[in-house]
Amino acid sequence: DAKTTQPPSMDCAEGRAANLPCNHSTISGNEYVYWYRQIHSQGPQYIIHGLKNNETNEMASLIITEDRKSSTLILPHATLRDTAVYYCIVRVLGSNYQLIWGAGTKLIIKP
Amino acid sequence: GAVVSQHPSRVICKSGTSVKIECRSLDFQATTMFWYRQFPKQSLMLMATSNEGSKATYEQGVEKDKFLINHASLTLSTLTVTSAHPEDSSFYICSAPTSVHEQFFGPGTRLTVL
Numbered sequence: 001d002a003k004t005t006q007p008p009s010m011d012c013a014e015g016r017a018a019n020l021p022c023n024h025s026t027i028s029g030n031e032y033v034y035w036y037r038q039i040h041s042q043g044p045q046y047i048i049h050g051l052k053n054n055e056t057n058e059m060a061s062l063i064i065t066e067d068r069k070s071s072t073l074i075l076p077h078a079t080l081r082d083t084a085v086y087y088c089i090v091r092v093l094g095s096n097y098q099l100i101w102g103a104g105t106k107l108i109i110k111p
Numbered sequence: 112g113a114v115v116s117q118h119p120s121r122v123i124c125k126s127g128t129s130v131k132i133e134c135r136s137l138d139f140q141a142t143t144m145f146w147y148r149q150f151p152k153q154s155l156m157l158m159a160t161s162n163e164g165s166k167a168t169y170e171q172g173v174e175k176d177k178f179l180i181n182h183a184s185l186t187l188s189t190l191t192v193t194s195a196h197p198e199d200s201s202f203y204i205c206s207a208p209t210s211v212h213e214q215f216f217g218p219g220t221r222l223t224v225l
Contacts, residue, residue: 032212043115043204043216044155087154097143097208101155 004088009106018075020105022088025069031092033064034099035073037084044087047073078109113139113209117217124195125225132190132220134161134205140185141207145214146178149202161188161205195224 005023012018024033035047048055048062050071055062061074075082087104114137124130134144144161159180160168167180179191192199200223206216 034212038155041202041219041221043117043206043219045216046112046213049212093211097211097214098145098157098160099214100157103154 004090004102006086006088006102006105008103009108011108011110012075012078014080014109014111015077018078018082018107018109020073020075020086020088020107021070022073023070024088024090027068027090028092029068031090033062033068033071034089034091035060035062036087036089036099037082038087038104039081039084047086078107080109080111083107083109113137113207113215115205115207115215115217117203117205117220119220120218121221121223123223123225126196127194129191129193130195130222132192132203132205132222134188134190134207134217136186136207136215139207139209141188141209142185143208144182144188145206146180146188146190147204147206149204149219155204158190161190163188192222195222197224200224 032049032051034049036044038044048060050062064071085104085106089099116135118133142163146158147155148158149155157170158173161180161182163182169175182188202219204219206214208214
């Protein structure tokens with residue numbers, strides 16, 4: 001699975017959009033991009049995934065560049081409860097459901 | 112969404128004792144579950160893949176005789192830390208996939224070995 005690079009930390013004001021970048025320049029054509037988050041002392045939570053089209057659900061939007069070498073997770077109206085570590089993971093679909101976790105981005109939402 | 116529970120949420124034990132952690136899928140069946148370990152300020156590290164009806168698959172460097180995994184049914188996997196030592200103190204998390212794209216995680220178990 002391709003490696004991802006994320007900034008170690010970011011701040012965002014409450015109510016504003018939080019844009020979390022992820023670089024996956026070695027991604028291959030059959031690898032999906034997944035985003036999970038982990039609130040302190042809790043298990044991770046699935047947010048969204050995509051292959052090449054932009055995706056949106058009730059939690060967030062995922063924007064994938066045309067060359068698929070990077071993506072951005074957007075939390076449209078960040079709240080204090082969105083403070084967490086956000087993980088961008090790239091994975092090939094298959095019988096193996098394993099996820100390889102990087103260091104993630106610590107997002108702090110400030111009032 | 113689907114729910115995965117873990118029990119206990121927190122356990123403190125003496126060095127040399129064994130500790131069992133349960134992971135249950137409450138509203139779906141899971142033929143596969145994953146066990147992770149997370150040390151403070153670090154990311155999740157996959158320990159093993161628990162398979163219902165067959166032996167668990169352990170990641171390199173994880174001692175299978177120390178971390179016993181039993182996938183007793185389609186909704187229950189257990190991790191037993193045998194002869195626990197202070198260096199085994201960590202946050203243990205399980206997960207179960209509900210589709211090829213989505214996994215649900217338990218709330219984690221904080222193990223402290225004195």
